[in-house]
Amino acid sequence: MYIFSAQNITKNYAAHTALKNVSIDVPEQSIFGLLGPNGAGKTSLIRIINQITAPDEGELFFAGEKLQPHHISLIGYLPEERGLYKKMKVGEQALYLAQLKGVSKSDALKKLKYWFEKFDILDWWNKKVEELSKGMQQKIQFIVTILHEPKLLIFDEPFSGFDPINVNLLKEEILNLKKNGATIIFSTHNMSSVEELCDNIALINKSYKILDGKVHEIKNTYKANIFEIGYHTQDIDFEKILPESFKLNSVVKQNGISKATIKIPLTASTNDLIQNVISKIELVSFNEILPTMNDIFIQKVNEQKHIA
Amino acid sequence: MKKIRLIVQREYLSRVKKKSFIIMTVLGPLLMAAIWIVPFFLATMSDEKKVIAVIDETGIFYSKFQSTDKVFFSYETELEKSKDDLTKGNISAILYVQKLTYTIPDQAVLLYSDKSPGIVTQSYISNAMQTILKNNLLVNAHNISKEDYDKINSTSIKLNTEDIRTGEKSYTEIKTGLGIFSGILIYFFIFMFGAQVMRGVIEEKTSRIVEVIISSVKPFQLMMGKIVGVALVGLTQFALWILLTFSIITALQMSMPEVFKNKQSEEIYNPGQKLPSADQLQLQTLQNQEIRELIDGLFSINYGVMIAQFIFYFLAGYLLYASLFASIGAAVDNEADTQQFMMPVTIPLLFAIIMSNFVINNPDGPVAFWLSIIPFTSPIIMMVRIPFGVPIEQIYLSMFLLIAGFVFTTWLAAKIYRTGILMYGKKVSYRELWKWLKY
Numbered sequence: 001m002y003i004f005s006a007q008n009i010t011k012n013y014a015a016h017t018a019l020k021n022v023s024i025d026v027p028e029q030s031i032f033g034l035l036g037p038n039g040a041g042k043t044s045l046i047r048i049i050n051q052i053t054a055p056d057e058g059e060l061f062f063a064g065e066k067l068q069p070h071h072i073s074l075i076g077y078l079p080e081e082r083g084l085y086k087k088m089k090v091g092e093q094a095l096y097l098a099q100l101k102g103v104s105k106s107d108a109l110k111k112l113k114y115w116f117e118k119f120d121i122l123d124w125w126n127k128k129v130e131e132l133s134k135g136m137q138q139k140i141q142f143i144v145t146i147l148h149e150p151k152l153l154i155f156d157e158p159f160s161g162f163d164p165i166n167v168n169l170l171k172e173e174i175l176n177l178k179k180n181g182a183t184i185i186f187s188t189h190n191m192s193s194v195e196e197l198c199d200n201i202a203l204i205n206k207s208y209k210i211l212d213g214k215v216h217e218i219k220n221t222y223k224a225n226i227f228e229i230g231y232h233t234q235d236i237d238f239e240k241i242l243p244e245s246f247k248l249n250s251v252v253k254q255n256g257i258s259k260a261t262i263k264i265p266l267t268a269s270t271n272d273l274i275q276n277v278i279s280k281i282e283l284v285s286f287n288e289i290l291p292t293m294n295d296i297f298i299q300k301v302n303e304q305k306h307i308a
Numbered sequence: 309m310k311k312i313r314l315i316v317q318r319e320y321l322s323r324v325k326k327k328s329f330i331i332m333t334v335l336g337p338l339l340m341a342a343i344w345i346v347p348f349f350l351a352t353m354s355d356e357k358k359v360i361a362v363i364d365e366t367g368i369f370y371s372k373f374q375s376t377d378k379v380f381f382s383y384e385t386e387l388e389k390s391k392d393d394l395t396k397g398n399i400s401a402i403l404y405v406q407k408l409t410y411t412i413p414d415q416a417v418l419l420y421s422d423k424s425p426g427i428v429t430q431s432y433i434s435n436a437m438q439t440i441l442k443n444n445l446l447v448n449a450h451n452i453s454k455e456d457y458d459k460i461n462s463t464s465i466k467l468n469t470e471d472i473r474t475g476e477k478s479y480t481e482i483k484t485g486l487g488i489f490s491g492i493l494i495y496f497f498i499f500m501f502g503a504q505v506m507r508g509v510i511e512e513k514t515s516r517i518v519e520v521i522i523s524s525v526k527p528f529q530l531m532m533g534k535i536v537g538v539a540l541v542g543l544t545q546f547a548l549w550i551l552l553t554f555s556i557i558t559a560l561q562m563s564m565p566e567v568f569k570n571k572q573s574e575e576i577y578n579p580g581q582k583l584p585s586a587d588q589l590q591l592q593t594l595q596n597q598e599i600r601e602l603i604d605g606l607f608s609i610n611y612g613v614m615i616a617q618f619i620f621y622f623l624a625g626y627l628l629y630a631s632l633f634a635s636i637g638a639a640v641d642n643e644a645d646t647q648q649f650m651m652p653v654t655i656p657l658l659f660a661i662i663m664s665n666f667v668i669n670n671p672d673g674p675v676a677f678w679l680s681i682i683p684f685t686s687p688i689i690m691m692v693r694i695p696f697g698v699p700i701e702q703i704y705l706s707m708f709l710l711i712a713g714f715v716f717t718t719w720l721a722a723k724i725y726r727t728g729i730l731m732y733g734k735k736v737s738y739r740e741l742w743k744w745l746k747y
Contacts, residue, residue, distance in 0.1 A: 014743045050523040052730070077523040081732060083516030088322065099314050100524040141520070 002061070003028040003152055003183040004049065009058035011044050018044035019055070020207045026152075026185060026200070028063075031178055033198035033215070034187040035293075037301055040204045042187050043080065046154055049185070050077050063151070073102040076150035080157045080187070082141055084129045091116075091125035094144050101148040108147065115143045119169075134161050142170065146177060153177060156187045171197065191294040201293070205301050215293070222291045222299070226263045227273060230285035233258045241280050246273065257284055311525045312533045319508065319537025324544060333545055337552035344557055358400040358429065361390040365407035372440045379429065394420060403433060483695035484668050490618055491664045491692040495657055498626050498687065501542045502633035502653075506646065508534050509637030509729070518729045527726035532718075535630045539623060546622070550615065617694050620707065625687025628714040629653060631721035638728030639736045649741075660688035671696040681706050683713025720745065 004026040011019040018041045026032045036042045047053045048060070051072060060067035062074070085093055091112065098108035116122045119139055129137060138161050146153060155174070159167050174184060174197060186198060194201060195215065203211035211218065226249065233256050239248050242262065249261040264273050274286065291299075323329055361384045364370050373381040382399070384390045393399045401421035419433065446452045509531075512518040521530055636649040660679065667676040671693045679689040680698070686706045690698070727744040728736070 014746075047730070052519070052522050072524060075523070077520070079516075079519040079523070081516040081519055083514075083520075085322075085511070085517055086515055096314065096318055097520065097524070100311055100521065102524075144520070 001028050001064075002026055003063055004185070005061045006045070006049070007059045007061075009045065009048060009055045009060070011041075011048065011053070011055050017207050019048075019204075022058075022204065022207075022209045024202045024209070024212065026183055028183055029178060029181055030199040031174070031184045031186055031197050033194045033201035034185055034204065035189075035191075035194065035201055035297060036204035037189075041207045042204055043156065045204070046077070046079075046156060046185070046187060049152075049154060050075060073148060074151045076101075076145045076148065076153045078141060078145040078153075078155045078158055080160070082138075084137055084140065086128070086130040088129060089125070090127050090129060090132070090140055093129060094140060094147070097144045098147045103148045111147050112143070115147065119143065135163060135166055138162060139166070142173070146173075146182075150182065152183050152185065154185045154187070157189070158186070159188070159190060159193060191292060191297060194293050203297065203300055205304050208304075210304055211296075211300050218296060219290050219293070222296045223288070224263060224291065225266060226261055226289040227270060228285070228287055228289050229260045229262065229273075229277060229281075229283065230257055231260075231281040231283055232256060234281065236280060238277075241277055243268075243272070243276060246276075259285075261289060312529050312536070315525065315530060315533025316537040316540065319534050320540050320544075323504070323538065323541045329541070329545070333548045333552070336545070336549045337556055340549065340553040341556040341560070344553075345560060359398070360429075360433075361393065361399050361402045362405075363387050363390060363402060364405045366405055368444050369405060369437065369440055373433075373436060379432070391420065394422060397422070401429070405437075486614070487668055487671075487692040487695045488664060490614070490694075491688045492661065494618070494622055494625055494687050494691050495661050497542060497546075497622050498629050498657060501538050501626055502629045504538050504541070505535055505630045506633040506637040507643065508538070509634050509725075510640065510643055510646075513638065513729055513732075514642060522729070527729060528722050531631065531634050531722060531725050535627065535634060538630065539626060542622065542626060543619070546619070614694065617703075618691060621687040621691050621710075624707070624710045624714055628683055628687070628710065628717050629657070631714075631718040631725075635721035635724035635728065638725040639731075639741060640728075641733060641735075645735070656684035657688065660685035664688060664692045667692050671698075677702065681709060683710045686710050 002025045004024075006022065006024050009019050009022045010017070022041070022045060024032075024034075024045075034042050034045065044053070048055050049067075051067065051069060062068075062071045065071075088096075094112050095105065095108050098112065099105060103111070113122075116125065121136070121139065124132065124136065124140070129140070132140070142158070145155075158170060158174075162170060171193070174186075178184060186194075188194060198215050200214055201212060201218065202209055213221075233253050238251060238260050242248060245265040245268065247263045249263060251258055251260045262273060264270070270286075270288075274283075277283075359380045359382060360373075362369060362373060362381050363384050363386075370383055375381050384402075387402070387404060390399065390402045394402055401419055404418040404420060406416045406418070417437065419430065512521070512530075518530075525533075632653050636646055636653070639649060640646050663675065663679055663685070667673075667679065667689055670676060676689065676693055679685045680693050680702065687710065690703070690706050694703075723745050724741055
C-alpha cells in the first residue's frame with residue numbers, strides 16, 4: 001500500500017522543465033529518500049506534493065485517493081528554506097502555525113506542551129524567535145511540522161543547521177515517527193543519513209528520475225565485486241600473487257596493518273581470492289566493499305551528464 | 309475561511325501590539341486636537357492694551373466707544389497734544405473726526421498712528437462708528453423710537469447672518485481646507501498601510517516562513533489575510549483617532565470652559581443682538597470674527613457623512629493599492645529593491661495629490677469629475693470634492709468603479725504574488741513580472 005504516489009508528473013516553468021514524467025511510489029510507514037543534485041527538480045516535486053503548485057501533467061494519489069486540498073492537514077512539511085516570524089513569541093507562533101494546519105487551539109496547546117517538555121525547551125515559550133539561535137529555531141520548526149500528527153512528513157534537508165547532538169536527537173525522532181506509523185519523504189544531499197535512515201530512494205537529475213528502489217537492492221546492484229583484505233604488513237608484491245584476471249586497486253599501510261582492495265572478475269568467487277593469498281600473508285580481515293550511496297549518486301549523475 | 313480568519317487575527321494583533329502603533333495612535337489625536345484648539349487659544353490670547361485718543365469735533369462719538377481689556381478709548385480735545393503723546397508712545401493711535409455734515413465723507417475720519425494699526429482695530433473702529441452713526445441718524449435725526457430702532461436692527465441681524473455671499477466665502481475656505489486635509493490623509497493612509505502590507509510580505513519572504521505557511525494555506529488566502537488584517541489596523545487607528553480627538557477636545561472644553569465660551573455664544577457673532585445701542589459693541593466680537601467663522605465652519609460640516617465617506621474611500625482605496633503593494637513585496641528580496649516597482653504605484657497617488665489643488669478651485673469641473681471617477685485617483689480626489697457636495701450618482705459610479713478596480717488589481721497582484729513569494733535571490737525585472745502574470 002502506497003501512502004503517496006505520483007504518476008508521470010511533468011511541470012514546466014516559463015523557461016525550463018522542472019520535472020519530466022517523474023513517478024514515485026512511497027510505501028506506507030517507510031522513509032523515502034528523494035535525492036538529486038541542486039536544481040534537479042526535487043523542490044518542485046515537493047511543492048507539488050504539498051499542493052503549493054500544481055503539475056502540468058500527471059496524477060497524484062494520497063492513500064489511494066486523488067490528492068485533494070483537505071489532504072493538506074495530513075501532510076507535514078519542513079521546507080529547506082524555512083524560518084519563523086522573528087518578532088513573534090515562540091509559543092504564540094507555534095500555536096498559530098498549528099492552527100493553520102487545522103489543529104484546534106486547545107489541542108495544539110496540549111501537544112505543544114508535550115513536545116516542549118520532551119525537548120526541554122518550555123522556558124522558550126515566551127521568548128521572541130529572534131532571541132533564539134538558529135539551531136533552537138530549527139527545533140521549534142521541527143515540532144511545528146509534526147505537531148498535527150501528519151500521516152506523511154516531508155523533510156527538505158532537515159539536518160542543516162543542527163549540531164551533531166541535535167542531529168542524533170532528530171534522527172531518533174524521525175525513526176520514532178516512522179515506528180508510530182508515519183511515512184517520511186526525506187530530501188537531502190547528505191548521503192550518509194540516506195544510508196542510515198532510508199528504506200527507499202528516488203534519484204532525480206535534470207528533471208528526470210534516473211534511479212529508484214530499495215536502498216539495499218540498489219547497493220547490491222551497484223556493487224563492483226571489490227573486496228578488502230587486511231593483513232600484517234610484510235614485504236610482498238601483492239600483484240604477483242594474484243591471478244591474471246584479478247585487479248589490485250590499492251594497498252594502504254597503517255599501524256602495521258596493510259589493507260589491499262581487489263576487484264575480482266564476475267566469474268571468480270571470494271574463495272578463489274582467499275585461496276590465492278592465504279599461504280602468502282597473515283590474514284587479519286576480509287570484507288566486501290559495497291558502494292556508498294554517495295558513489296552511486298555521483299556515478300549516476302555523471303553517467304547522465306555523458307549521455308546528455 | 310477559518311484559516312483566513314486566523315491570518316487576519318495574527319496580522320492584526322501583531323500590529324496593534326507594536327509600540328509604533330500605540331505611539332501613532334496617541335500622537336495623531338494630539339495633533340488633531342491641536343488643530344481644533346489652537347484657534348480658541350489664539351482668540352483668548354491678549355495683545356498689549358492699546359490706548360486710542362478720540363478727538364471728536366462732531367460730538368457724535370463722545371463716550372460712545374466701548375473700552376475693552378484690549379483697547380482703551382480716551383476722549384481728548386487737542387489734536388496737537390495727542391500727537392505729542394503719540395510720538396512719545398503714550399498712546400497707540402489717534403482717531404480724529406472732523407466736523408462735517410452728517411454724511412461724513414471718508415476723508416472726515418483720520419486715524420493717526422506710528423505703527424500701522426491692526427486691521428482688526430481698524431475694522432472695529434469703522435464698524436463701531438458706522439453703528440454709532442446709524443444709531444444717531446435714526447434716533448436723533450429721524451426721531452425713530454428705541455423700539456423701532458431695535459426692530460430695524462433685528463431685521464438686519466438676519467440679513468447679516470444669512471448673507472449668502474459671506475456665508476459661502478467663509479465656508480469655502482473651510483471646505484477647501486477640509487477637502488485637501490482628507491485627501492492628504494487618504495494619500496497618507498494608503499501609503500502608510502500599503503507599505504505595511506509590503507513590508508509584511510517582504511518579512512515573510514526574507515524570514516523564509518512563507519513556504520511553511522503556504523503549505524497550510526493558499527497564497528491568495530495569505531495575501532488577503534494580510535491585507536484585511538492591516539485594513540483593520542487602519543480602521544482601528546482611525547476610530548481611535550476620532551474617539552481620542554473628540555475626548556481630548558471635550559475634556560479640554562470641560563476643564564477650561566472660559567477658553568471655549570466664544571463658541572457657545574453665537575449671539576456674539578451677530579453684532580445686532582448685542583447692539584441695541586453702540587456701546588454694547590464688543591471688540592472681542594470683531595477681533596475674533598475670522599476665527600469664529602472658522603469655528604462655525606468646522607461646526608457646519610456634517611461629520612457623520614464625511615467620516616462615512618472617508619472610511620469608504622480609505623478602505624476601498626487602500627484595498628486597491630494594498631494588493632499591488634503586496635505583489636511588490638513578493639517580487640523583491642529586500643526593501644531596497646522595492647524602488648524600481650514603486651513608481652507605477654506612487655505616480656497615480658502623487659498625481660492625485662498634485663491635481664487636488666486644481667480640483668479644489670473647480671470642484672465640479674470635468675477634471676474633477678474624471679479624476680474622481682477613475683479608481684486610481686478617485687479615493688483622493690473624491691475626498692477633496694465631497695465637502696463641496698457631489699451629485700449622488702457620481703459618488704455611486706465612483707464607488708462602483710473603485711470596487712471593480714480593487715477586484716481587478718487584486719486578481720492581477722495575486723498572480724505576481726503567488727509566484728514571487730517562492731522566488732529567492734533573483735533580481736526581478738518588469739519582463740519577468742509580465743511572465744508571472746501569464747503563468
